[in-house]
Amino acid sequence: MYIDLEKKNLIDELEKITEIKIVSPLDFYNWLDSLLGRKKCLIILDNIAPTQYANIINFFLDNYHVQYKIIMGLNYINPKESSKIEIKNFDAKQVAELAKLRRLDIDEDNLSRVFTLTQGIPVYVDYLFKTNRRPLNYELVEVITSQLAICTTEEKDLLQSIALNKILYHDFTEELFSTFDIGLIMSLSSKGLIQFEEITKNIELNSLIAEQYLSHLKNEYVYVKLLEYYKIHSQENFLELSLRLPIAIKNDYSTFSQILKQLYNDEKYQYLLYLGEIILQNGPQVFFDFEKIIDVFFDCFISSLLKIGDYNYAKDIIDKINDCDVFDSNLIYRNVRTEAISYKINFCDLLHLTNSFQDAIENLELLLATSTLSSEQQERCNYLILHCKRHIGEDLSQISKNFRKLSNNSQEIYYQIRSLYSAFSIDMFQGKKHLKEKFAELENKIDSLQPGNEIVLFAQRHYIIFYRKCCNDLEKAEKLLIKNIKSLENSKLRILYDYYFEAGELYREKFYFQSSKKNYKASYDFYDKAIAFSKNVGDTNLYHNAMIGRILLQEQHAKITQEDLNFIHRAIQIEPLLNKVQFQLTYYYLTHDYGMLDKLSKYARLLEYYDTSNIAQKLSKKQSCFIPLTVM
Secondary structure, three states, X not given: OEEEOOOOOHHHHHHHHHOOOOOOHHHHHHHHHHHHOOOOEEEEEEEEOHHHHHHHHHHHHOOOOOOEEEEEEEOOOOOOOOOOOOOOOOOHHHHHHHHHHOOOOOOHHHHHHHHHHHOOOHHHHHHHHHHOOOOOOHHHHHHHHHHHXXXXXXXXXHHHHHHHHHHOOOOOHHHHHHHOOHXXXXXXXXXXXXXXXXXXXXXXXXXXXXXXXXXXXXXXXXXXXXXXXHHHHOHHHHHHHHHHOOOOOOOXXXXXXXXXXXXXXXXXXXXXXXXXXXHHHHOOOOOOOHHHOHXXXXXXXXXXXXXXXXXXXXXXXXXXXXXXXXXXXXXXXXHOOOOOHHHHHHHHXXXXXXOOHHHHHHHHHHHHHHOOOOHHHHHHHHHHXXXXXXXHOOOHHHHHHHHHHHHHHOOOHHHHHHHHHHHHHHHXXXXXXXXXXXXXXXXXXXXXOOOOOHHHHHHHHHHHHHHHHOOOOHHHHHHHHHHHHHHHHHHOOOOHHHHHHHHHHHHHHHHHHOOOHHHHHHHHHHHHHHHHHHHHHOOHHHHHHHHHHXXXXXXXXXXXXXXXXXXXXXXXXXXOHHHHHHHHHHHHHHOOOHHHHHHHHHHHHHOOOHHHHHHHHHHHOOOOOOOOOOOO
């Protein structure tokens, strides 16, 4: 089928050929199927104007089928009369921001690949990230085949090695360069199969073209040699290549399970998400017995999603596992053993992270009562139960004691420290005595760990609150806050958004004492970041606190609307006790209900929310004071 599109529209031309109305690409393909049945079809699109590139590429890539081969001829038009329209393409920073939204980790090397493929054109960048698929370069298929046909065996083996490095998570081409034959590299370059810079010794190869090469190059010896190299130098590449091998070799599946667990323990969450996307979209190779690692894989994949805060996607994966009829890219979710303890704990953690605290507690307590757990699993369950109870806010003094008990008895440094700072956060919220001594205890424990450790970043959020609340040292708090935000923006851990909330609080407090546009804007912007994330993933705890923090910020220089008050009132109705009391204080303050503030002060004292009680008491007497909010 040949279609000349010079000065013509694709849909119009297809409708002339098919004599049907084409609303979507599916209409065309249904017509083609009815005409051809199982026959193959070559579609040639000639003289495509630049204004049609994006629409035509999306039309065919969205509905590409192996029965149809498409060749596109591009027409570069230089009209005599034209007016200039400036189209701003994405820069590196904007591509990286979009990649974050797509759960993709884009380093500097990969950014250059994205630019090579898309030229920064927004529609292509978005399409590539949104679909996370590898669109075929149809024009190059025949060229690649003919060029490979004139390569020697040695050239093909070297090209296979280079291509593998270009498609895997880490590119080791530079490290392996000394093992390559320079003559073979020059020959491959002269044939146009790679780009080689003699001075820098840099080898360039587009990853999409590399995939095309590898569909032709499958020398077992090359695979085995690279596996041996990666096993020593890169666990990530060793695991990924093992999963993607198109040949049968002997695999040690216990080693793969150990690697997955180690990568998770080493906080390689972005890699685990990257690997998960490859498996979920393409499935493992038929030679790899994926069922032998399926439980460990899903445990690490779902846990990584929870760590970075992608709760909606984690829920989607869990729903697919629970639905035994769901198939996705030939991967059968029902092969996951839903009785696996790690799966059940992750499910409970997801309940906690989406604020179903009581459901999480009940499921965890049932799990402890009816299952045989390892000591680490028991500690995780006990910690999560206390953590959920802290969110709810009932009997905080007893919860603080239980956290300290868990910290003292724990065999895992992770739960020792998390329990210790959890107890400290309760004491600080309640306004207990001897906080400086307790802080010193926590600080000494933390100082024994590496500065970039995930637990340190969790604990230091409470340092910041301590510096603000107990030391009145906003500058010290701000310095640590900004330092850790920069660190977290690189790691993409979910706690980043709790830090954004704390930054909103800190700059709101600074604005309270010094009304500058800089402080107001900083507070507003940080709250906005926390709001956008929490609203998207369903974290109502963070969402309500950040929204109400922003309302309190705006109240300091503008009138509060009835819509704002209605929002706070709705939040009061659905939040657990701790947030309910904080939000009631805000609501009564904004509505000038001094009688209810006095009653709330007494009620908060009964709950041992001493700081909240003192603030409510001051406000009931029409005294001015800063109103802090707390995300436990």
